[in-house]
Amino acid sequence: MSSSATPNSLESEGAPLRITDLTKAFPGGPLAADHLDLEVEDGALFTLLGPSGSGKTTTLRCVAGLETPDSGTIAVGDREVYSSSRRLDVPPNKRGIGMVFQSYAIWPHMTVFENAAFPLTAPPRRRRLDRHEIRRRVEDALSQVQLSGLGERSATKLSGGQQQRLALARALVMRPRLLLLDEPLSNLDAKLRDDMRLELKRLQNDLGVTTLYVTHDQVEALAISDRIGVMDSGRLVQVGTPDEIYLTPATRFVAEFIGASNFVPGEVLGVEGSTCVVRTAAGSVTGECLASVSIGDSVVVSLRPEMLGLTEVSGTDADPTWSGAVRTRAYLGEAVDHLVDLAGGVECRVRTGPGLACAPGVSVRVNLDRARARVFPTISETTPEPPDGSDRSTPPVAPLQAEPPTAPAGPRPDLRAV
Template sequence: MTETQTLAHKSTRQERGDVVELREVTKYYGATAAVDNVTLAVGAEFYSLLGPSGSGKTSLLRIIAGFAGIDRGQVVIAGKDVTRVPPYRRPCNTVFQQYALFPHLSVAGNIAFGLKEEKLSKMEIQSRVGSVLDLVQLAGAEKRSPRELSGGQQQRVALARALVKRPKVLLLDEPLAALDAKLRKGMQIELKRLQQEVGISFVYVTHDQEEALVMSDRIAIMRGGKVQQIGEPQHIYDNPASAFIADFIGQSNLLAAEVLGVHMGGIAIRLQPGALATVSGPPAKIGSKGRLMVRPEDVKIARLDASEPGDGLVGRVKSQAFLGSSTRFEIALPDHSQMIAVRDRSHTERLDPGDEVSISWPPRAARFFPDEVSAP
């Protein structure tokens, strides 16, 4: 995480009312740092840990829950240091991908199980179970068996069982992974609604960037045990901190590029096919090599006029796919790489496979990322 992001976390901590804080947390498995010096803070919000397999996101969730210890750092929940506190004494509950409902208990029995362990009165248990069934929209299903429920309904029971104990933090480890695509999209909306209604911290682990973009108030992107960037979904999408993040969040065109010069209008770039371009962004060292990033929806293509000289990028339409509200074009470049362009239906010019096209984009829509230097 960058110094600017760290300072931003400190300055907004009071107003956000942070519930979970991880302070320089490190966790080793053997010689490998599964979580490497992670500092982050979560308020009463929907907060997603997003990253590829092996990035450390599930390890981080287990650390918050208390299922995994740490080698360095501090875990704070609701203002209390819980670093050495066992899971059953932490004010958080976890919902896993496998819902682990008791098949011999009814819906109400599953939800009430934890409350009975706390020796609450029968009246208090009935009241809480009834309220949480209303919350997850399962009122009237309390006597049904888990076997009689759909996948989505079983997940709601698992959520209700976790929420009925009124935790300060709800931890969710890819709970939608077992659902089909249509049900999954519906449950994304339901989870977001639940978080807004109960007003507690939801910490959600996923490798699905679309899922994170749809539901999250903020996202922490992880890679190799480290937090790479933290921010609101639109900010990360529009301002990725690296080529990895640009490629991981949404779809991006990443083209080999070299910095020719820096001026007030931006950075002058030479692309691998020999074309020139200008991009906005922080100054870069002249001669440095890296990747130019531009989103497909920002790419403008037009049939090439052979009489028009220029040093811009050209290509040939390789394929096109009509998507309803837009058309997706695959463009082959002279160096045998390719770009993707997406046009909405306002474009009337017809383009077919084999057509030669000019390719451009607004300078503000493109970013230059220097090549990452590997540590010795």
């Protein structure tokens, strides 16, 4: 695995991906891509994140050339592969883009080696590399994904994780300038998924290949990406680094889709710059507001459970704001989730370290000192469906910026069941 020490035959010259004004509609359906603009820097890993039906896979397939957009431009490096104004549509097999499919698409009638070698043996014989070079490149690719020595095995004899690696080797063996990954981890079990996530990130870093990654799993996206684009109904609602997306969601949709949030309704009392004070039934809170919010507006305040704290209070404490009783709690191992009933019927989820947990029935005050509350206008935002596959009622552990998080791999407890 010392890819940095020896010259790597797979190392590619990455090329930036530029998508301009991409539009794609399916007959009778909503826009899968709605005047989408997107730029991925050279060698970066960019993730399109969104619920199913948000258009992320369609966008990816347009880049691959497997779908034809209605209009727009797609360029890999300085080469346009699709342009509606130039009426240019390079067929997928001429784009030189590597792709890993959700189902891996490993050909069952070929061996592991034959699968990986296919991109090198697909061109007509006279344009192929010579046999030894092909063998060297394929073996290199297989060892990169830790499948060395399995070349002669039938591809169907591989486990799910190995098939995944093989699909990756096949996509990399042609030294693509751009790599497309379509929910590559969604068919793996939780433990393997965590391993492969790191593995993917390492490979991508080592090889320096520009990568467009599609997933509906926010933990995965936060862990792996250089930048994330959150998609909803064919539009990019926010583009940013993982910590930007996580800490400063631009809309309620993003706040709701990424991580878990408490949404507390309220009314704006005062505004100063990008900060405003909001009165809620549980008490008032200061938060960062984005849009042009003015005094008297109805808003919702988004509070991340893991950025709140709990303080036990005696029953005679005078200040009723942000105070209440712990109704129930769920022990998650490295953290404890509390459901707190606050004044005014507000229900609030608070996550603490296991040493700071409070027992059910105990009176507490919710500590907002480091809450970094976000304030969104109430109106005109549709609540999206929960993303498929991820359970909204069970928040992930806060995945933090640079370090890949360790997500709970075991069964996720239901608060109400505790």
